[in-house]
Amino acid sequence: MSAAQEQTRRPGWKFLRDVVIIVVAALLASFLVKAYLVRSFYIPSASMENTLLIGDRVLVNELVPGVVPVQRGDVVVFQDPGGWLTAAQGDDLIKRVIGMPGDTVSCCDSQGRLSVNGHPVDESYVVLEPGSDRVSRQDFTVTVPKGRLWVMGDNRSDSADSRVHGTVPVSDVVGRAFLTTWPVSRWTVLSRHADVWDGVPDASSTGGTP
Template sequence: MSEPTVPSPGAEPRKRPGWKFLRDLVVIVVVALLASFLVKAYLVRSFYIPSASMENTLLIGDRVIVNELVPGVVPLRRGDVVVFQDPGGWLGPGQGDDLIKRVIGLPGDRVSCCDAQGRLSVNGHAVDEPYVVLQAGSDRVSLQDFSVTVPKGQLWVMGDNRYESADSRVHGTVPESDVVGRAFLTTWPVSRWTVLSRYGDEWDGVPDRG
């Protein structure tokens, strides 16, 4: 019968495998929570859609994820769907502080509507907007005619549901500094999960104004 092994004097006691596993698990959880907090605080946020102004792209009750690196790190582009803080007077009492619209005109752009085909034009280039909800019997993307030059540091924004959207046609331009970020993903309900398109094939043909 073998004798039990006696640790030599000064030898370090063997660590329990269970303690090491628990320590690693705690570290992983803490790092995951910290990463989640940093992402939510500085990179992305979730927003709830309260109105019909962006139908049928976004419906009432949808939730979207917003990239907060836009426009601070990543520049805004025409066609982007953006969340912005109320510049003042857009929302009534109790309606929150944020709105969501599509960027139509960047600083310096000339935005006008409507041409003979009912289309909106930016810098003289007519844009086909397949996402716009049209009024029955009309091909006009806006009931109102307008022609504006977007001031420096401002944006011209409009809802996709033009006949149910109080946007820049009513309230004027939005300061770029009020933009919270670009909406890029619909996450709720699950049946509505989709990547939001800026329709680059349409908007990338717009020339910059010299």
């Protein structure tokens, strides 16, 4: 092989090598993102309607809560703490965070609203039971223990949530759902409704235990 042929061949091999490296790097990055940062979950029940419908798929940010803290209003996926699901129903659930550690959550006030740390919350996203103006059929008052969360479904009349099963360990949270990806017609960013939740005072400012 002449020197000229060798020089012609080397750029071609370098190009192929670069393509292989790029493809391998892209596949590796995709695997790492899927394994450690983002996961997809299927919605099997009506407990989060109309925010999430049966058959929807959502992307979940797994940096929550390990790197990014959980906030009130977040829609979170969590592992069954025990007794929430049957073996046939799987291991994961999805609900909205209502109470943080130390928060006092109560229901209902004279307008049928939840209150968190004495602050009434207007939950515009909640599906009410037909003929009711209350966000929960049950009256309750609970102070959320340290390291745990009070979670509820948006479809309050069709959600067996913390009202039935109690609080959820923060350590059981898999991540925060942030995007509905399927079906295409349902593509949307999931809101924590900051306008609803950012006005709630912290438990420490109202005499609660953080």
